[in-house]
Amino acid sequence: MYQPEGVIPAVLLPFHEDFSIDEASYRSHLRDVVAVEGVTAVTTNAHASEVASCTFDEQRQVLDITLDEVGSRVKVIQGVYADGSFEAQRIARMATAAGASGLLVFPPNVYTHGQRPEMAIEHFRRIAEVTDLPLIAFQYPLSGGQGYPLSTLLQIVEQVPSVRAIKDWCANPQTHERQVRVLQSLPRPVNVLSTHSAWLFSSLVLGCKGLLSGSGSVIPDLQAQLLAAVREGRLDDARRVSDRIFPTAEVFYSEPWVDMHNRMKEALVLLGRLPRAVVRPPLMKLPPTEIERVRRALQQAGLLAG
DSSP, X not given: OOOOOEEEXXXXXXXXXXXXXXXXXXXXXXXXXXXXXXXXXXXXXXXXXXXXXXXXXXXXXXXXXXXXXHTTTSEEEEEEOOSSHHHHHHHHHHHHHHTOSEEEEOOOGGGGGOOOHXXXXXXXXXXXXXXXXXXXXXXXXXXXXXXXXXXXXXHHHXXXXXXEEEEEOOXXXXXXXXXXXXXXXXXXXXXXXXXXXXXXXXXXXXXXXXXXXXXXXXXXXXXXXXXXXXXXXXXXXXXXXXXXXXXXXXXXXXXXXXXXXXXXXXXXXXTTSOSOOOOXXXXXXXXXXXXXHHHHHHHHTTSSOO
């Protein structure tokens, strides 16, 4: 079974001015991302591609385009963004039939009101019932109610063996390190893929097997260089790459966080990789002052001429 690792960008989804999917720009974006040496997979129909505003049919369309454009070159991971387990099963069946290589399972929003371990286990169990694809558990911060305590994570991976990795957004360095140490040392290791893009260097040094991040849609080359340098113990080189990433992280992951992928779209427009930065409501176009902040960050990172 495929074990997710390495650099896995979560790709963006371009739209026309009328909010319809811009297939040509999306295909171009996919080609740009997977052309980077070190990119092992892409994730689609996730936060970065504004999955919350996409219908089931649009998700199927996006997945089909992704597989057609880059499926022969890298693994393609489909997001399972659903509040109910039956809808999650429907998405899993669709992705399996289409030819995806793995599934990124988001926690249901109902968990913001609290959860019991058996609820999380049952959600993953039901998804695993309908697919033989490897599952990646999206680990949210515990403070918001959607994150899984380590004891729950261990029950999930024990009772649902197809869970092969977590996308770790616990937002706590101590919890993050504990998960890296425990999950990757199990008899059947579960890889930790960092999505702590605001402090990526610190995260990767702890021993993550890779990263799964929306900022990989803009800087996959820098992420690949950073991961390679950390793995090879070239920490001085890793720091230099991290210094280049830092300005982008400071802008992309500033408040409000809901605009992170909005900012990434604007970055790709500034870099000449997308024709426009349209987002679907309730997201809104960034004001000129915010776009200028993105421009300055790209310049400081050496990605855009001054």
